[in-house]
Structure formats: structure tokens, C-alpha cells
Amino acid sequence: MSHEIEIVSKSPKEFAYAKKKSAEAMRNQVTAFAIMIFFTFIAFALVMAGFSPTLVVPVILLLAVVQVILQLYFFMHWSEKGHGIPQFFMYSGALVAFTMVLAFVTIIWWE
Numbered sequence: 001m002s003h004e005i006e007i008v009s010k011s012p013k014e015f016a017y018a019k020k021k022s023a024e025a026m027r028n029q030v031t032a033f034a035i036m037i038f039f040t041f042i043a044f045a046l047v048m049a050g051f052s053p054t055l056v057v058p059v060i061l062l063l064a065v066v067q068v069i070l071q072l073y074f075f076m077h078w079s080e081k082g083h084g085i086p087q088f089f090m091y092s093g094a095l096v097a098f099t100m101v102l103a104f105v106t107i108i109w110w111e
Contacts, residue, residue: 028074029074029075032070032071032073032074032075035070036067036070036071039063039066039067040063040067042059042063043059043060043063046059046060047060072090
């Protein structure tokens with residue numbers, strides 16, 4: 001069994017394009033990370049300020065959902081091409097989970 005390494009050299013234009021795309025992806029990831037840290041500070045501030053739990057809980061849940069979406073999109077590279085099948089399964093799982101939680105909450109409230 002041979003383990004050969006294939007070296008592919010890129011033209012200067014291809015290298016510049018790849019470098020530009022990598023820099024853009026890194027900038028997007030750092031921006032998304034900064035947004036998520038800001039959301040975390042907002043959540044801590046809401047709790048520390050002593051707001052009512054009826055306000056704090058929905059806001060924290062909303063911020064958590066936004067953070068999950070940002071993490072999937074940027075850190076799991078969903079913004080790149082070729083991730084259609086994993087996205088489909090993740091969206092399907094989220095839909096099933098949401099439906100189950102909604103069903104159980106509805107059943108509990110009606111009892």
C-alpha cells in the first residue's frame with residue numbers, strides 16, 4: 001500500500017483568490033464570535049439587573065436560538081457549498097424536536 005502525496009501548485013491568481021476567501025471566512029467567524037459574546041453579556045446583564053423572569057427567560061431563549069443558528073452557519077461551515085444533506089437532517093431534527101416539545105407542553109397545559 002503506497003502513501004503518495006500529491007502536491008498541487010496553484011497559479012498566483014488562484015492563490016490570491018483562496019487567500020481572499022480564507023480571510024473573508026475568518027473575518028465572518030470572528031464577527032459571529034463577537035456577536036455571540038455580546039449576546040452572552042446581554043443575558044448576564046438581564047439576570048443581574050433583576051428583571052422579571054417572565055421577561056428574562058424568553059429573551060435568553062431567543063438569544064440562545066440565535067447563537068445556535070450562528071454557530072451552525074459559521075462554525076459548522078453551512079455557509080459553504082456542499083452541505084445540503086447535513087442541513088436537511090439538522091432542520092428535520094429541529095422540526096421534530098420543536099413539534100415534540102410543543103405537543104408535550106400543550107398536553108401538560110390542558111391537564
